[in-house]
Amino acid sequence: MIGRTNVLFDRITVISPDLSGGAFTMTDAYVAVRDGMIVHIGPSRPAALLSLAGVEHETYSGSGRILAPALANAHGHAAMTLMRNSADDLSLHDWLFSVVFPRETRLRAQDVRAGTRLALCEMFRSGTGTAADMYFFQETVLESFVEAGARLDLAIDGKRRDATGALVPAPEDLERFLALARTEGDGRVAISLLMHSVYLYPDGIYQGMAAIAEDLGLPVQVHVSETSREVEECVARHGLTPPAFLEAAGFFRTPTLAAHCVHLMPADREILARNDVTIVHNPSSNLKLGSGIADVHAMQRAGIRIALGTDGAASNNNLDLFHEIRLSSFLAKGSTGEPAIMDAATALRMATVNGAVGCGFPGVGILEVGKQADLVVLNVDRASMTPLGDPMSAFVYSADSSCVESLLVDGRMLLRKGELTTLDEERIRAEALESARHIVSAAS
Amino acid sequence: MIGRTNVLFDRITVISPDLSGGAFTMTDAYVAVRDGMIVHIGPSRPAALLSLAGVEHETYSGSGRILAPALANAHGHAAMTLMRNSADDLSLHDWLFSVVFPRETRLRAQDVRAGTRLALCEMFRSGTGTAADMYFFQETVLESFVEAGARLDLAIDGKRRDATGALVPAPEDLERFLALARTEGDGRVAISLLMHSVYLYPDGIYQGMAAIAEDLGLPVQVHVSETSREVEECVARHGLTPPAFLEAAGFFRTPTLAAHCVHLMPADREILARNDVTIVHNPSSNLKLGSGIADVHAMQRAGIRIALGTDGAASNNNLDLFHEIRLSSFLAKGSTGEPAIMDAATALRMATVNGAVGCGFPGVGILEVGKQADLVVLNVDRASMTPLGDPMSAFVYSADSSCVESLLVDGRMLLRKGELTTLDEERIRAEALESARHIVSAAS
Numbered sequence: 001m002i003g004r005t006n007v008l009f010d011r012i013t014v015i016s017p018d019l020s021g022g023a024f025t026m027t028d029a030y031v032a033v034r035d036g037m038i039v040h041i042g043p044s045r046p047a048a049l050l051s052l053a054g055v056e057h058e059t060y061s062g063s064g065r066i067l068a069p070a071l072a073n074a075h076g077h078a079a080m081t082l083m084r085n086s087a088d089d090l091s092l093h094d095w096l097f098s099v100v101f102p103r104e105t106r107l108r109a110q111d112v113r114a115g116t117r118l119a120l121c122e123m124f125r126s127g128t129g130t131a132a133d134m135y136f137f138q139e140t141v142l143e144s145f146v147e148a149g150a151r152l153d154l155a156i157d158g159k160r161r162d163a164t165g166a167l168v169p170a171p172e173d174l175e176r177f178l179a180l181a182r183t184e185g186d187g188r189v190a191i192s193l194l195m196h197s198v199y200l201y202p203d204g205i206y207q208g209m210a211a212i213a214e215d216l217g218l219p220v221q222v223h224v225s226e227t228s229r230e231v232e233e234c235v236a237r238h239g240l241t242p243p244a245f246l247e248a249a250g251f252f253r254t255p256t257l258a259a260h261c262v263h264l265m266p267a268d269r270e271i272l273a274r275n276d277v278t279i280v281h282n283p284s285s286n287l288k289l290g291s292g293i294a295d296v297h298a299m300q301r302a303g304i305r306i307a308l309g310t311d312g313a314a315s316n317n318n319l320d321l322f323h324e325i326r327l328s329s330f331l332a333k334g335s336t337g338e339p340a341i342m343d344a345a346t347a348l349r350m351a352t353v354n355g356a357v358g359c360g361f362p363g364v365g366i367l368e369v370g371k372q373a374d375l376v377v378l379n380v381d382r383a384s385m386t387p388l389g390d391p392m393s394a395f396v397y398s399a400d401s402s403c404v405e406s407l408l409v410d411g412r413m414l415l416r417k418g419e420l421t422t423l424d425e426e427r428i429r430a431e432a433l434e435s436a437r438h439i440v441s442a443a444s
Numbered sequence: 445m446i447g448r449t450n451v452l453f454d455r456i457t458v459i460s461p462d463l464s465g466g467a468f469t470m471t472d473a474y475v476a477v478r479d480g481m482i483v484h485i486g487p488s489r490p491a492a493l494l495s496l497a498g499v500e501h502e503t504y505s506g507s508g509r510i511l512a513p514a515l516a517n518a519h520g521h522a523a524m525t526l527m528r529n530s531a532d533d534l535s536l537h538d539w540l541f542s543v544v545f546p547r548e549t550r551l552r553a554q555d556v557r558a559g560t561r562l563a564l565c566e567m568f569r570s571g572t573g574t575a576a577d578m579y580f581f582q583e584t585v586l587e588s589f590v591e592a593g594a595r596l597d598l599a600i601d602g603k604r605r606d607a608t609g610a611l612v613p614a615p616e617d618l619e620r621f622l623a624l625a626r627t628e629g630d631g632r633v634a635i636s637l638l639m640h641s642v643y644l645y646p647d648g649i650y651q652g653m654a655a656i657a658e659d660l661g662l663p664v665q666v667h668v669s670e671t672s673r674e675v676e677e678c679v680a681r682h683g684l685t686p687p688a689f690l691e692a693a694g695f696f697r698t699p700t701l702a703a704h705c706v707h708l709m710p711a712d713r714e715i716l717a718r719n720d721v722t723i724v725h726n727p728s729s730n731l732k733l734g735s736g737i738a739d740v741h742a743m744q745r746a747g748i749r750i751a752l753g754t755d756g757a758a759s760n761n762n763l764d765l766f767h768e769i770r771l772s773s774f775l776a777k778g779s780t781g782e783p784a785i786m787d788a789a790t791a792l793r794m795a796t797v798n799g800a801v802g803c804g805f806p807g808v809g810i811l812e813v814g815k816q817a818d819l820v821v822l823n824v825d826r827a828s829m830t831p832l833g834d835p836m837s838a839f840v841y842s843a844d845s846s847c848v849e850s851l852l853v854d855g856r857m858l859l860r861k862g863e864l865t866t867l868d869e870e871r872i873r874a875e876a877l878e879s880a881r882h883i884v885s886a887a888s
Contacts, residue, residue, distance in 0.1 A: 081830075082831065083833075084829075084830070084831055084832075084833050084838075084842060085831070085832060085833025085834050085837040085838045085841060085842055086831070086833040086834060086837070088787070088788060088834065088837045088841060089783070089784050089787035089788060089837075090783060090784060091782075091783055091784050092783055095783070118827055118830060121827035122827045122828045125827065125828065126828070228781075284774060286778060287774035287775060287777055287778025287779075288773075288774050288777055288778070288783065288841075289777070289783050290777045290778060290780070290781045290782050290783035290784075291778070291781075292778060292781060293778055293779065316841070317833075317837065317838075317841040317842045318828050318841075318842050319828070320828065320844070323770075326767075327771070329732075330728060330731035330732050331731060333731055333732055333733070333734045334730060334731025334732070334734060334735070334736060334737055335731075335737065336734070337672075337734045337735075337736060338535075338734050339533070339534060339535055339536055339539070339732065339733050339734035340533050340534060340535050343532070343533035344532060344533060383562055383565035383566045383569065383869055383872070383873060384566045384569065384570070384762050384763070384764065384845075385528075386525075386528070386562060386873045386876055386877065387526065387528055387529070387530070387876065387877055387880040387884070388528075388529060389527075389528050389529025389530040389761075389884075390529050390530060390532065393529040393530070393532045393533075393761065394528075394529045394761075397529060397532060397732075397760070397761040397762075398528060398529055398761045398762050400764070400844055400845070400846065401828075401844070401846075402844065402845075402846030425827055428827070429827060429830045432830055432831065433830065433831055436831040440831070440833075
């Protein structure tokens with residue numbers, strides 16, 4: 001692992017959510033990072049330098065650059081990069097049962113390692129410093145994230161098969177991973193209970209799993225009301241919508257990342273609003289799989305925290321949050337007919353602090369003295385960003401991931417002016433191609 | 445103007461619409477371009493070289509590259525780049541009447557030149573070779589496109605004020621521009637009648653303008669049914685929807701680019717389907733301004749040709765067709781709940797041949813021997829395009845404009861491995877900033 005870098009960002013344009021629920025822009029700002037923390041933001045270079053007195057530091061010229069919090073991808077399955085562009089234009093059923101699931105039966109730990117590391121290359125290059133992950137071979141995922149230097153909210157299974165073959169709640173893996181996160185995670189790994197959805201597990205197990213989450217004080221990652229079929233079947237089976245079913249089973253007593261939430265009733269939003277739930281909006285994936293358009297404006301009005309996710313690369317087909325930022329704003333405006341809603345500052349909050357908090361990193365996502373130095377630098381010195389206009393608008397509506405020049409997580413420069421410092425990209429790509437051949441060509 | 449380049453694309457992956465309404469992919473292909481035309485496509489290098497016998501040519505390595513038709517942006521207002529990121533999150537009325545129109549009263553020819561050239565830099569860098577344009581100071585627009593080497597479908601006003609101040613049909617400008625396109629356009633400029641919309645002109649003028657289009661055999665560019673308010677007011681005023689009103693006035697007897705078409709009735713689609721109309725779908729702009737989601741699937745089923753447009757940068761906020769390609773497919777799937785519709789090949793057709801044909805360039809948009817060499821080369825040798833998977837899916841769902849490495853129009857390499865060859869980008873950006881300051885700061 002590389003060390004932390006102390007940096008003076010020298011006369012740069014800053015955009016960030018603020019502590020009061022809004023956002024701010026500061027041009028000609030001086031930002032100092034020391035020992036992984038933001039120690040100064042302001043208009044004075046001498047004051048910024050003072051905060052770095054006595055430590056070696058580098059100077060990062062802010063000319064033609066925007067500094068913002070690193071992005072947080074609050075829902076995904078990183079290693080699904082292996083299935084990129086090889087399962088498109090299919091019905092959801094064919095996609096899942098004829099393509100994705102058969103391929104996943106062939107996954108080996110080395111494939112998940114290759115796919116996760118490939119995902120990390122792409123995430124860093126598109127400004128993402130924190131990601132939630134829900135997939136197989138979680139030791140491998142944890143190891144890959146820790147080595148690369150990213151933050152991870154890792155979903156771990158809380159059930160096992162008993163002697164009769166029945167699925168039963170089981171906290172052992174969770175306890176093991178909690179210990180692993182403490183010893184290996186360097187403060188950058190959070191552990192959550194993996195609760196796939198209301199439809200994939202036997203009915204009897206939900207209460208027991210909710211009890212595990214509560215007993216261990218564990219956050220939960222769960223897919224909620226992604227498709228209308230999921231909602232209809234849940235109502236038919238339990239007489240309850242997915243959020244109501246989960247609440248009745250005892251969920252939502254710990255912080256929860258609820259992915260998708262495309263098909264919510266008003267009462268569902270009330271349930272999510274009165275608990276510590278972060279809804280993860282995945283607009284590209286929801287459109288591409290034909291799931292629909294989540295009503296984020298209604299969620300906002302209900303007071304629910306909303307974050308953004310890419311979902312897996314098999315339904316996106318990349319891990320570029322700049323697509324989701326732009327799309328989340330556009331889609332809310334277009335589907336409601338209200339162009340003034342979901343403004344640039346709101347989209348920025350969703351992609352940064354809301355995701356970081358939802359993933360269990362409350363010290364991340366806001367540019368503020370005392371916060372952790374998870375930062376992205378955009379190079380906006382190009383025709384497609386000229387004139388720059390309002391920097392917040394520029395970030396949300398005009399920028400794309402090719403503007404991303406550098407990424408810091410926890411004060412470590414994981415992408416330095418276009419160069420990945422912790423990932424051997426050529427080797428990772430070669431290994432990913434081999435794994436993709438193994439799972440894709442063999443199974444489909 | 446630079447000369448044409450004869451090129452052998454050496455073992456490259458080709459994707460393209462085909463002549464029968466579908467699309468094809470050819471890996472390890474050899475493509476030869478000579479005197480501005482595609483003279484060979486096939487699996488044999490010697491055969492490709494034979495087609496270049498006796499002429500100097502360069503060899504373009506196809507390793508890690510995709511070759512596709514250059515993109516066509518079938519609806520836009522290029523010089524609105526000057527207003528990028530400075531008019532966001534507003535209601536449509538405020539956007540138009542408090543921001544855009546006041547700024548446009550300050551436009552000088554030099555501003556339109558700067559903004560158009562800035563747009564051309566961005567278009568070339570994002571793979572666009574052909575654009576429709578509807579704006580002010582059209583001589584300047586024509587000159588800028590011709591000098592840069594792009595194809596242009598230029599909308600020209602067909603009315604003037606008479607001695608009493610009333611607007612009357614007037615073909616003079618159209619005739620002048622038709623002559624200018626012949627003498628100056630080098631075969632790359634088409635002239636259309638500018639018909640803004642059903643709501644901006646006095647009632648009495650529509651028939652006369654339709655007659656001009658028919659008399660001169662001129663195509664028409666028109667905004668159609670962009671907002672529900674436009675439709676409601678047209679029905680209230682004329683008892684007809686916008687397409688029905690235009691048809692009744694005598695339009696659609698010549699080829700027509702109908703931009704937006706967000707709010708169509710089934711009978712409207714019948715009108716557009718039975719005439720030579722290309723609907724230009726502008727998904728980003730329609731979402732961002734809150735206009736709604738055009739039902740492109742219904743248009744497709746009605747047999748209407750659909751192209752893509754970015755609209756102006758004040759409502760997008762860029763001119764990157766890769767956003768529109770991806771979004772047009774995703775939005776159709778997501779808004780209908782049918783993930784198998786609007787597949788990658790369909791999106792590719794919309795962005796290439798459909799737009800080129802709609803803009804009056806039937807020899808462009810398909811990779812086929814005898815077609816004109818308007819081509820884009822994508823560099824897909826990167827983590828976010830690994831594995832590549834299906835090249836058509838990769839182009840539509842994973843690629844973004846930062847993959848664009850080279851662009852040929854009419855056999856001229858306007859972007860050569862990242863370098864613009866006909867546009868002085870630094871100077872253009874400086875001039876655009878000056879013009880943006882003039883129109884934006886002064887007026888708003």
